Amino acid sequence: MGSIKDRVAIIGMGCTKFGELWDMDCKDMIIDAAYEAYEDAGIDPKDIQAAWMGTYVSGYTGSMIAEPLKLMYKPVTRVENMCATGSEALRNACYAVAAGIYDIALAIGFEKLKDTGYSGLPDSELAVEFVLGKTDTYRAPTFSTPAQFALMANKYFAEYGIDPDEGRELLAKIAVKNHHNGALSPKAHFQREITIEQALKAPMVAYPLGLYDCCGVSDGSAAAVVVRSDMAKKFRDDPIYIKALQICQGPREGSLNYEWGYTNMEETYRAGIAAYKEAGINNPRKEISIAEVHDCFTITEATIYEDLQFTPRGKAKEDIEAGSFSLDGELPINTDGGLKCFGHPLGASGLRMMYEVYKQLQEKAGPRQVKNPSLGLSHNIGGVPGSGVCSIIIAGN
DSSP, rough: OOOTTTTTEEEEEEEEOOOOOOOHHHHHHHHHHHHHHHHHHHHHHGGEEEEEOSSSSSSHHHHHHHHHOOOOOOEEEOOTTBBHHHHHHHHHHHHHHTSSOOOEEEEEEOOOOEEEOOOOOOHHOOOHHHHHHHOOOOOOOOOOOHHHHHHHHHHHHTTOOOOOHHHHHHHHHHHHHHHHTTOOOTOSSOOOOHHHHHHHHHHHHHHHHEEGBOOOOBBBEEEEEEGGGGGGGGSSSEEEEEEEEEEEEOOSSSGGGTOOOOHHHHHHHHHHHHHHHTOOOOOHHHHHHHEEOOOOOOOHHHHHHHHSSSTTTTOOOHHHHHTTTSSTTSOOBOOOOHHHHOOOOOHHHHHHHHHHHHHHHHOOOOOOSSSSSOEEEEEEEEEEEEEEEEEEEEEEE
């Protein structure tokens, strides 16, 4: 099996501010993200030879970006892979460049969620199944996404002997960490710090997950320009090289399998193993400099620490208490505030995460810059415990 390692480089990235962008439509966000990426790469829009766009529910066909970006008669492909949609756009653009088909390609993701009126994410899969009369009733969830991750939190506490009140405080520490980082991120939706007390006293969403344990709903877009590695230094002195691209699709049967413990997401664990192998990483805790992980809920981030082998099974508690993953910790995680502070416009999140990795590796992340980074990891998980898809991208300078 071949490898993508060091065959493709990112030479430019762009990202809108995330939030309630009432004064922008999808086209406005697409233009803002793409043209920041063009300027960062030092290219003309006409240099783009092909593009891949990712969106979950905000548009259909490649015309969604071909029209506003004037990609006249060029190949543009829409991709969708749930919460890993933005990462999927980047993965496809990278593979096309690595294959030698194109020299310069664009990957862009976007989502406009606030205008829909939904308080959470619209469930397009169930809607389509209902319309087509193909509802898979034995798999169809009858309760909310927060409720399903709340089950994971309660099972995790029980499995590892953590008192529920102590567990809630542990999760609150993750929220406090991410809000601290988000306060340093000018493009984040939520830019203020919170306290442990505020997190614990916030309204309950699905016990034990309160308001500050859940990411918000936002609008946003992010983009990347990729080229062959042997071309990269022609465009800039500090390109970022792709080391691994992995997507792992689960069988969607976790909750039906009595052997699955509801304390982890197997897709993340297996995608991590594949990504580390492709990148040549033997000790992720020591070799990864920073990581952007999919903290849709604080319990998700806690279990990701273990699934990505940053901490042993059942030992996330010790690292959370020690501050191992804080901005000045041993392995800084979600240095920009994560989904907790950016929200989760599905098509944009994966590329937004890579935007942070890219800036950190170039040492251009301002007050949240980590020291001497060499490898960065971005991670998306789509779906719910027992039924997910995971994307992991590793890049280096």
